[in-house]
Amino acid sequence: MSSPEPPTETPGREAPTCSAQPTYSNLGEVRAHLLPSKACRPPRKSGSPLADPHPLPPPLPKKTLSRTQSLPIHGVPSHTPAPKGQPRRAFLGSHSVDESQADDGNARPACPPAEPAFSSFDAWPGLSGHDLNCPEAMHAVLEARQLEGLRTVHARLQARLLGGHPGPCHPGHGFRLLDSSPYVESGDALYYRMVRMSNGAWHLLAAKVSKPGPEEPRPWGLELQASLPPHFNLQGLCGSVPEGALPDVPWTGPAVLAAEVPERTLTQWLAEVGTRKRPAELAWVAALLLLQLSAALEQLEARGAALAELRPENLLLAAPRGCAAAGPPRLLLADFGRVRPQPPGAPCAHAPQLGRLLRTLLGLAAPSATPLAGGLEALAARLACARPSAAQTRGALQALLWGPGPELHRQGAPLGRWLQVRRAGLVLHLAERASGGEAPGLEDWLYCEYLAEATEASLGHALALLWD
Structure with a gap:
């Protein structure tokens, strides 16, 4: 898909926003209209035309724009031009030409995004020129922008991975x-x-x-x-x-x-990859699958429901949309025929079942093969005795996959600082990969979800479940 050639100059802050049609004027015509009209001039004396004390200068010749396609400014919100030396790029929240509308050769302005657009530094909310000398204010604004950008990336990845839902059937289908x-x-x-x-x-x-x-x-x-x-x-x-x-x-x-076509069951996946994947890789994929299962069970628990029996042969795996085939699969909970109401106040019924399933997954890799496998083995033991909820189990799996580790927990280090550093690092990591044309995948989306939702308190609860 080709996009129109961008204009050589960028509209300024005071660009008009509500003209009916984009208009390009000639400078000579404008100057001519600024001079007094003939009715306002003194009458000419008879004789030579050189006697006119205020001759009308001839209009300048009209210029034709060298661009083959120009961007109209009607309806486009005013925005800050890019700093000198930094080209304006279509990125999250930028007001650029909508590529979905550019394939017909007629460039139209893109619709404003739902989320706030990235703007110049001095236009960030809560930051003024005086705050540049205040490290605390700078730190607060940067932290807020990192979290906002992370949530935007997570939402866009989720839209791509979920894709368009087919919707219900109709008689005309x-x-x-x-x-x-x-x-x-x-x-x-x-x-x-x-x-x-x-x-x-x-x-x-x-x-x-x-x-x-x-x-x-x-x-x-x-x-x-x-x-x-x-x-x-x-x-x-x-x-x-x-x-x-x-x-x-x-x-x-x-x-x-x-809505989704499965490719295999979890039982079939274990039989296929158990002999091909290395123990470290197997433990990592097993943790990602159990993380997705915990997210599904969390939805059931929020509705006051529980799965009576968790069977690997009824857990489906499918390829996530827009991701490489070599990445982790998407897990689907499909066995709703064994879902029943959960009495209020009853202990979590899913924790022991998750612990047994985790031990089945770890049976293909020795617990001492990697630190992750050892942490998963410790989690399986905690699931049997502590019986945490599916949301708590998901938080523990996120901590095992992406940190913080037990060392930070033993040292009593501030978890909020760790969270800020990880958010900044992930945003930079995704930007570096995007500049090279590499598309993020399912694991990137799950990592974004973790850092976008996590708080210092939730990190503390996850570490306590794992290591206390």
């Missing part, structure tokens, strides 16, 4: 089955790939067909799944496959449409 046999078989369901078409647009979905079994799914859990908003680690539903929409389907009974 058409369907086509891609597979005559199940694409993935989990412990409780068969998944077939399908395409849903409407007005030239199509979505790749998965038809989920429940397996017959002695234990009937709990209707309460299935109703809860249908009512939950889209979440990165919860299987989303788009309705049911209409009867008669597909001739000769290879299944019997009803089928629901899942």
Whole structure:
């Protein structure tokens, strides 16, 4: 996609913002209009035209702009020009040409972003020229801007990873089955790939067909799944496959449409990668998978629900959108047939199950192989006795993955300072990678989420759960 050539000069602070059409004027015409009109001049004397004491200077010739495409200024908010020597670049919150609108050859101003735009240093809120001599004020403003930028990066990465949700089914949709046999078989369901078409647009979905079994799914859990908003680690539903929409389907009974097509189950992943990955790499990916599972269980606990039995064969793995295939997979909790209401005040039912699953994942790597594997083994023991909530477990896993470590906890170092340094370092790290054209992935998004949400108190609770 090509974007229009940028203008050679940048509009200043006082650029007009509400003209009906972009106008380019000739300087000679402007000067001519500033002179008195003929009606206001004294009458000429008869005779030579040289007798006119105020001759009208001829207008200057009109100039044509050398740019083939110029940016109109109608509707564009005023902004501060970039400092000399620093080119204006399309980055987070910048007012640049919208690339999605530039493919038709007609440049239009980009819509203002929802988040505050990056502006010049002296325009930052809460900072005046007098504060440049106050280190405390400078530190507070820089810290606020780092956190704001981190949250912006996290929100944009989340939008890319989640992508456009297909939404519910409508009568005008058409369907086509891609597979005559199940694409993935989990412990409780068969998944077939399908395409849903409407007005030239199509979505790749998965038809989920429940397996017959002695234990009937709990209707309460299935109703809860249908009512939950889209979440990165919860299987989303788009309705049911209409009867008669597909001739000769290879299944019997009803089928629901899942928004994400799984690639394998966690049990299959363990069998495939257990012999190929090194122990250090395996422990890292296992921690990222358990972190995503904790985030999914946290959503259930917030709704007063609990998973009666956590089975690896019912945990689905899918490739996150827009990420490299070599990165960690996306984990989806899909077994809502075993979700039941959790009595208020009851101990957390997920902690012992997470501890057993963690030991299963660590069975492929010796606990002493890496410090991370040793920390995960310690967490598994704490899950069995302390029974923390899913949110507390997620915080402990974040601390194991990205710090702070037990040394900082034993020294009693200020965790707020550590958090500030890590936020600044991550923003710089992402900027360096973006300048080289490297796209962030799932692990970057999870790290951004950690540092954007963490507080000094939450860090202290996580370290206490791990090392006290």
